[in-house]
Structures are given as structure tokens and as C-alpha cells.
Amino acid sequence: MRHGDRMDNFDENWTKTAARPWDPPLVDAGLARAFDTGRHLRASLDFPIHRVFVSPFLRCVQTAAQAVTALCGGNDTNTLQVAIEFGLCEMLNTEAIKPECAPPSGDFAFNIPELEALLPAGTVDHTVKRVYEEMPQWGESVAAARTRYTEIIKALADKYPAENLLLVSHGKSLSWWVFLEG
Numbered sequence: 724m725r726h727g728d729r730m731d732n733f734d735e736n737w738t739k740t741a742a743r744p745w746d747p748p749l750v751d752a753g754l755a756r757a758f759d760t761g762r763h764l765r766a767s768l769d770f771p772i773h774r775v776f777v778s779p780f781l782r783c784v785q786t787a788a789q790a791v792t793a794l795c796g797g798n799d800t801n802t803l804q805v806a807i808e809f810g811l812c813e814m815l816n817t818e819a820i821k822p823e824c825a826p827p828s829g830d831f832a833f834n835i836p837e838l839e840a841l842l843p844a845g846t847v848d849h850t851v852k853r854v855y856e857e858m859p860q861w862g863e864s865v866a867a868a869r870t871r872y873t874e875i876i877k878a879l880a881d882k883y884p885a886e887n888l889l890l891v892s893h894g895k896s897l898s899w900w901v902f903l904e905g
Contacts, residue, residue, distance in 0.1 A: 724760065724790065724891050726782040727753025731824075744824040745831065749785045757786040761793025764889075773886035774804050774848070776879060778811040778893060779833040779858075787891040788842050794889075795843065804848035807835055810855035810875035811892040814868040819895060829861035854878045872896040 730747040731737050738744035772794055777787040787805060795803055813819050839847045854875055879888055
């Protein structure tokens, strides 16, 4: 699942004053679309979603929070587990992130406890060992990102073979996953 509509695509001045211009939040319509997508999945799938893995970028965490809320439909959230996975992050290069928006140090400085606090209560699984224990380095090549996206989907599928997973990520990852074979 791709993240919802992001602020910097609707307000061209947002990045000029943002403390974290590389990490825009969702606009209200993006939050609503994420919730609606979760509700649609709940109504149309003939199987449950067991786990949600999400990129650490704010827009993805906000998307996951809304989708998970809708997927749970007011029911006990303890059956659905969510974890932040660095391997699902945006492609870390100037093709995906404008150079003037990237952190000068190359450190994206995600505060994982703060991001986890945005997710519905009772859904965060702190026992999950991340496939990628740290973020890729700024300046990764397109080929390296493609390899990472292929590795992460295969690793998660192998790690949870009997569970249905929802991955919340970015446009590039989804475009490559569509053509993934095997």
C-alpha cells in the first residue's frame, strides 16, 4: 500500500519552513483516503491481515495508523500487529528526495518511539526483529534500492509464511513489487 497524499505536493511553500522537509505529513484528504482504504480492505478481503509493516517516514506511519484503525473496525486491535521496518523506507537519493530537502548530514533521524505512538494503542509489536536494522545510506543507487525492495518483500514473506501481511511504503517500491516474480 502506498502512503496517502503528502503535504509538500499540495503546499509548495511547506518545505521552506518545515523542520524536517524530507518527511512531510499527510494532508487531511490523505488521512481520509488511508482510512477508506483500510475500511475497503476489511470489507472486501476474505482473509484477515495479521501484520502491518511500515516505512519509518511520517506519511507512511500516518497512512498505516489510519488503515489499521479501519481494518480493526472498532474491534480489539491486539490481533493485528504493526512494526516499523527500515527496509521499506523511501529510496534515499535525489531521484526520490529533492537535494534541498534532504538532511544535510544524511541522517534522517527517525524517532521510532514517537512514530510508534502514532499507531493505534495495542498494535505495535516490539518483539519484531527488523530485517533492516538501520536505514540505508543517503545516496543509495536506484539498483541498490530495487535490490532492497526485492529483499525486504521476500524476507518478510519467508519470516511470516502463514500470515497475511500489509506493507505500507512508497511509490517506487510498489512499482517494482508489481513486476516481482518468484
